Amino acid sequence: MVNVLKGPEGFENFYSEMFKARWPILKESLLLPKKHVAILNPFSKFKFPGDPISMTGIPYPHHIADSFPHPEKTEEGYFNYYLMDAASILPVMALDPQPGQRVVDLCAAPGGKSLLCAWKMDNQGLLVSNDRSAARRARIHKIFDEYLPKTSQKNLKVTAHDASKWCLYEKNVYDKVLLDAPCSSERHVLIDPKEIALWAPGRTKAIAVSQFAMLASALDIVKPGGTIVYSTCALSELENDDILRKLQQKRGGRYELLRREFPIGEPTEFGWQVLPDNTGWGPFYLAMVKKIK
Template sequence: MGSSHKKDTQTFDSFYQSMYGQRWPTLREALLKPSNPIPFSEGLTQSYYLDEASILAARSLPISDGDIVLDMCAAPGGKTLVLATSLQTKGLLISNDRSSQRRGRLRKVVDHYLPEEIRSRVTITSHDATKWGLYEQERYDAVLLDAPCSSERHVLQDPKALAQWSPSRTKHLAIQQFAMLAAALEAVKLGGYILYSTCSISSKENEEIIQKLEKKRDGRYEEIAIDGPFAQKLSHGSIILPDTEGGRGPLYYCLMRKIG
């Protein structure tokens, strides 16, 4: 192991050790193991493989037939497939991703896996999710914000990603994540639902984002408790972690309903 890689690893470990304490070595070992995606096939033309935690989280967003739904950061598309099949016979899904490269992958996924009747009700857009409230307000019945995050499982398994990681990265991402969540609150209708999720293990990108929303948007939403399988409840929302849940996750999610 080179000295620079060793330094990167030590910095990374120190940061997450401070959050997880004695649990960190076990969690770290679980994150280093390959993920175990399962087939999701309900309503699709063929099975799409993704983490079971992602399916469970996306399914926890209440969607009724006929709803207008927004997936704010939709690529690569697994959760969009789960949302699209929840629409059944009516309703619209807006699947958004700002990156043209990721949007191309998203388009291939929805074209390949969705039957035409559902695909015809999915629109792919390219907006900046942090500014959504500037051009659409109170339009959507349900919003999924699967926010860009630190993706620590990927970072640990990729030396290049580890070399680019720093403690400040989670801080910068948290600023972006909060801006997106605030925009989602503007985009959803009164009485509508928002599901905030990440694949991060950092509390700064998970429950602390909801804590900040509670402070800055007090009285505008209520948190909805979810008793989902495999999930550990936190101060806000829940997290599925691979060290205790058979390799599932990591996946953090929190469900909210707009009330004001």
Template sequence: MSLFVNSPLTNPLFEKYFEKVYGGRWNLIKESLTRHEKQVLRLNRFVSAEEKDLQKCEFLDNCFWKPVGYSLQKSGEGLYDFYVMDPASVVVALALEPKSSDDVLDMCAAPGGKTLILAEQMSVGAEEVLGTLVSNEMSESRRDRLMRVLHEYIPKDQRMFISVKGLDGNQYGLRNPETYDRILADVPCSGERHLLENSKEFALWSEKRTKNLAVRQYSLLSSAWLALKPGGRIVYSTCSISPEENDAVVAKLIKKRDPIILRPDWLTQIDFLEQTSHGYQILPDRSGFGPMYFSVIEKSI
């Protein structure tokens, strides 16, 4: 059901800005942003969870479409067997592709779903984890939630390589230069889907606010770049549909730092993934979930 039905939400500046960006497609995107997005249940590979009678997600391994009214249950090990996620968020985390020997930073990690995927990629099936995973969240309340997720999904003896930090992401570049092989920078953004659910915030939206937020986002991406080892990879991501917060931020890094923009082959198999100048976008009018933008960035050796 659309949130615009019987809704007083109006902001001419918002409408004008996104009509200019998306043209005739904007009305479809706007409508899809106000509908409940499809979600998946991602199998917790740290426990012996049963797949049950669930419909498999056709483009993501270990994921099943979340039925209406589904309640999470704990496995015999006392940990939850599934984690509920937006499928677009799963794609973003998978794009980092860390190895068990990598030192990894999840710069803005709460609520924790992406950290779980990174931890699985590093450890499940590996003989030994020689790398580290730093799961960072500056907000204390969100960090508490992050720690709760880790305790509810990963056995204690299998999370020894994970540490939770509470730093401002901007500090990593100066404090830990060229330290990490992989960095996920899922930065704070306008989040238009959530914005449309908050009448006060929606009324305050302006292009200037988006531009100001993009300055903060570039600062975080620049910090990630400084903290990245030569040959390392960053995945920069937002849940915004504004090009100011997406390609424009990456374009600034390209101008100043000359990174390599990667196009992993496996991403071409996802038909709803739309290629942008410097990354990819998942929009809800075509997928039923998202939105999500991400760019896969490499630092040359």
């Protein structure tokens, strides 16, 4: 029998081969509506009525529910909360940005993770939020203005570089680099008939090439002793552990892999993954490295 490579059947073959017996339940969980964490804006006095449901280990006051009303401006003039997938908070926990540090978010739009960094950095040091897309950069500015007073944006800069070429302009400059890379986003592909009709395995392979170029660039721009967090919302291992495997082959000796546990998810060979079949969150992958030289 010929193995179909493209479209919905190709997708099914590719991911069932990758996840084996886990795939049918994982696929079912990817089709369920997404849950959200509402992270409270420290610049709004809004509080959830009663005892908020929260997850141990998430270092931001928050509430969890199947759905929330759209965020609203409160009398202070800022939105009350920011909605995200709990798994999307993990890369910022891993990055651990601190006031006074130089931090860059290489693929920052629409800006959720940059906002979490900005809150933690408390207007001290430098946070560069970069994105190549002009339309998406406008969303970063919008989120900053909706959630932060202008006087608390003095350490923020929005830039428009190609993350994979950044190393041509700056080297050994940042304490922390977040690379939340563009990826296959299979959860979206699976629910969009047009997207899945166009799916082919070459797509994840091509995306992985550009993700590696961005990670190699990140390794150049972070200072020795500084950390890089690489993350994706991809399921494909080509875009997750395989990127770290390639880094080991091509840049081994220049960094050390950092390992830690997070409140949700499971360890992988090089990093950490949150899958919705056993957590209800994600999919999300992250890995951390510390530059040596």
